[in-house]
Amino acid sequence: MxxxxxxxxxxxxxxxxxxxxxxxxxxxxxxxxxxxxxxxxxxxxxxxxxxxxxxxxxxxxxxxxxxxxxxxxxxxxxxxxxxxxxxxxxxxxxxxxxxxxxxxxxxxxxxxxxxxxxxxxxxxxxxxxxxxxxxxxxxxxxxxMATQQVEQRVATALLRLTNQAGRKTDEGIEIDFPITRQDISEMTGTTLHTVSRLLSGWEKQGIILSTRKRIVIVEAHQLVRISDNLT
Amino acid sequence: MxxxxxxxxxxxxxxxxxxxxxxxxxxxxxxxxxxxxxxxxxxxxxxxxxxxxxxxxxxxxxxxxxxxxxxxxxxxxxxxxxxxxxxxxxxxxxxxxxxxxxxxxxxxxxxxxxxxxxxxxxxxxxxxxxxxxxxxxxxxxxxxMATQQVEQRVATALLRLTNQAGRKTDEGIEIDFPITRQDISEMTGTTLHTVSRLLSGWEKQGIILSTRKRIVIVEAHQLVRISDNLT
DNA sequence: ACACGTCTTTGCGCCCCGACAAACAGCGAG
DNA sequence: CTCGCTGTTTGTCGGGGCGCAAAGACGTGT
Missing domain, CATH: 2.60.120.10 (Jelly Rolls)
Structure with missing residues (x-):
């Protein structure tokens, strides 16, 4: 009121x-x-x-x-x-x-x-x-879920999240609410272990930044590339 | 008119x-x-x-x-x-x-x-x-798709089809339109090869009957068991 | 400051299932 | 009847990713 x-x-x-x-x-x-x-x-x-x-x-x-x-x-x-x-x-x-x-x-x-x-x-x-x-x-x-590999699905999920809840920061686009690897695994139909491995890999490549419950997408175009399976 | x-x-x-x-x-x-x-x-x-x-x-x-x-x-x-x-x-x-x-x-x-x-x-x-x-x-x-194995998904798909398009025959419930393994694979997100293997196995066990483009479910409860993963 | 819980990382082994290949069966056209 | 197309079966092989296990990092409450 x-x-x-x-x-x-x-x-x-x-x-x-x-x-x-x-x-x-x-x-x-x-x-x-x-x-x-x-x-x-x-x-x-x-x-x-x-x-x-x-x-x-x-x-x-x-x-x-x-x-x-x-x-x-x-x-x-x-x-x-x-x-x-x-x-x-x-x-x-x-x-x-x-x-x-x-x-x-x-x-x-x-x-x-x-x-x-x-x-x-x-x-x-x-x-x-x-x-x-x-x-x-x-x-x-x-x-x-029917056609994509796990890696592509996780990339797609991240992109979807940035569209729905992305907030621009100076490092890149941050997902604007707390989200765990477990959450992402439940969105993509995989395990938190696999998600953790993927995110670690991407962080090493500089595609994303991640701390506990926080994910920042640095190079969205790289994720697009992965989700489109252009390896 | x-x-x-x-x-x-x-x-x-x-x-x-x-x-x-x-x-x-x-x-x-x-x-x-x-x-x-x-x-x-x-x-x-x-x-x-x-x-x-x-x-x-x-x-x-x-x-x-x-x-x-x-x-x-x-x-x-x-x-x-x-x-x-x-x-x-x-x-x-x-x-x-x-x-x-x-x-x-x-x-x-x-x-x-x-x-x-x-x-x-x-x-x-x-x-x-x-x-x-x-x-x-x-x-x-x-x-x-997120949680079930391929075998369970195929079983679930068959059950769904019998519910939506089942016709009773004296042998069991028949799916009332032509359907190929390819179709089923496209419904369940797998390959026609895997579907073929599964259906062959089930036919050997007497759970289903199948000819070209036609599938009859003989023992629906067995499919339910499989789809529930009670192996 | 410390302890605890939650979240995350990493390693290892196995198995399911997809990729590829080849042959077979049913059905329609001529 | 025979050819050809489409749908089905079956085999082998390899790898992706899940299950299991354990340890490490981070944040929180007392």
Missing amino acids: KKLDESLLLRLPPFSQLSRAQIRKILDQAQTKRLDEGGSFFSEGEEATRFYLLLDGHIRVIKTTPAGDQIIVLHIAAGQLFGIAAALGHSLYPATAQAAAESLALSWPMPLLQEFSAIYQGFATENYKVVGARMQEMQSRISE | KKLDESLLLRLPPFSQLSRAQIRKILDQAQTKRLDEGGSFFSEGEEATRFYLLLDGHIRVIKTTPAGDQIIVLHIAAGQLFGIAAALGHSLYPATAQAAAESLALSWPMPLLQEFSAIYQGFATENYKVVGARMQEMQSRISE
Whole structure:
């Protein structure tokens, strides 16, 4: 309900064409939730009662297989809606939304999702675009997993992360939230050992810089070359 | 425009709650397209001008990687809508829709997609359900590719196919359209050689029967066991 | 300052599965 | 009937990357 939030929302795609009054009305119905790294907004299998908008931070969406291993399905950056699967006919959250860094989100009761879509021009179409973009990303990842080698997949994953959460520094582009080799292995379907070996190699070649939980891409074009398998 | 089509449509989810008159109006605006095995309704990258409803046959949705290998993203069974990605903000078809068997489909100009959604109760929600189901399937496949061995993935793929296109025979459940080892390898991200070896092994064990382009699952529970890695 | 937990690195051996090659079987065309 | 194309089988070989194990680096809390 702070003024801060109002102007913030105005800049976000789902709400960009609304009036101040409309924004305030929407905000009145929202809850704020702040989580430390590692906390979950909701978990796979829970009843999908609310949908969310990430104001700040980063979220990883995790699925756990019957066998018990976790894999990271996608990442969500600030400004994006999440937990909207119910609009697609699911009554349960299909995955877990976990904070990859300290995160702040607004949430609304699920029935308002339909209401917002019906009432506010642009909200629905923005919704679809989010879904469409995610479907494309998932398709790409299926292709990658099917055809690419581990080395290429890891390179691709890093590039994707820089696109979604890259922050320019004087050394290169830094991935703007804490991320471990384990995380990357869960994104690419390999082991943290292999990821560690690859990153070490790349660091020796000056392609990246890396400290604990932090990765900076120095020569992105080299990663592109690797992900395209031009050896 | 045949009577056949009218009653057929009435039974399909997207149109199940419509009146005869509404159905006729919808049909008047539709084109019919029949394709032999191997033909394409549309191709990846083309401008998305029409959306489709599969009346009969089976379709495989293919993506080609920059490197040139094809992978089968998903299969579409009779009664399902396809080519509706434009509703999600894409102006180009994101993949190729190829007939896996002789197929018959209706199609409408893309603008009618919004119109149908707006006018006809149930059409829009049915649409979402299709999208939701496909997203879940894609998520599952990402998990599988990330965590499962090739043998498990192939078993899972066969089970999925029997669910989507299984036809009961006296020998077991038959996959109801022509499918090659190559196809299966493109679904599971492996080579046709490995698939051939696996299927041969399973046939020796009496789990499946297989002739050229035809697969019959005899002991589905054994496949479930394999896909769950209970060796 | 110290101890502890988390994250990371590195080595080694094995096995799955991809690459290559060659032959066979089924089906349609002429 | 025979040819040719497409799909399938089977063998051998080699390597990428996973499992296992252990130690090292970094950050944190007390």
